[in-house]
Amino acid sequence: MTWENLNFFYTDYIEVPLPEGHRFPMEKYRLLRETLLKNNILVNQQLEKAPLADFSDLVLAHNENYIKHFINGSLPEKELRPIGLTWSHELVKRSLAAVGGFIETSEAALAKGFSALLAGGTHHAHADRGEGFCVFNDFAVASLRLIKHKKVKKILIIDLDVHQGNGNSSILGHRDDVFILSLHGEKNYPFRKVKSHLDVALPAGTTDAEYLEALKSALKLVPNDFDIIFYQAGVDNLKEDTLGTFDLSFNGLIERDKMIFEFAQKRPLAMAIGGGYAKPIDLTIKAHVNTFEVAKSILKSY
């Protein structure tokens, strides 16, 4: 694997208008891309605009009416509210790009060993509704698409965002060709968790040492017969995060990422960045950048 030949996808070419002071950090995606370039972790030639997902791919994981109503702007207010974002044509485009981008990421990872979407990890979206800033479920659509096209037999989803991926679980949790490992805050949203294949709920105030020990133990319980890993590398378990309950440091997150990239043992890995809501936003950007730096340092020697 040559790092310089790997492809990465981004969605921030579509600007989504949000009301002043909205708590969703929409600018983090552009800031992350710019910082990765500035720090020479990625070069421009490696970056591609995430394409918009097709209806035919979305229906693999989503209810037709939900897709149509969201795209047309005819979803009732009570179904829009749990998503927590203001509906706009740009939001539709951006939501489609997150899924289309992760589809490309999964294909690129299969072809070259590793790829990442500089967005995504929309793990709270269910088949017939969105919630928690997630409209469509990128991992679910990409999983069902790879399986449908017989490109893989088994997918391992490792979800380390501090929030449990209830949408991943509601869509994929019953399948035996997908295995979902989720490590999350027991006191964090969603307050009603949906069963994954392996859920590890950790208490508020979880430290680096406690977290890394729990992750190490969980990885020993994961089946080894997967063809690709989808990694949700959320950094909202950082101590400074405004929506997370854990006390992880930058170093703790770096060790976490090392553990995952080493665990992959040269098998394809497709990554989405997941959540991160620290204030100031620079802390979240730094944590996401660290993940890419760890990936580069481990994967370039493959």
Ligand SMILES: [Zn+2]
């Ligand atoms: Zn999260």
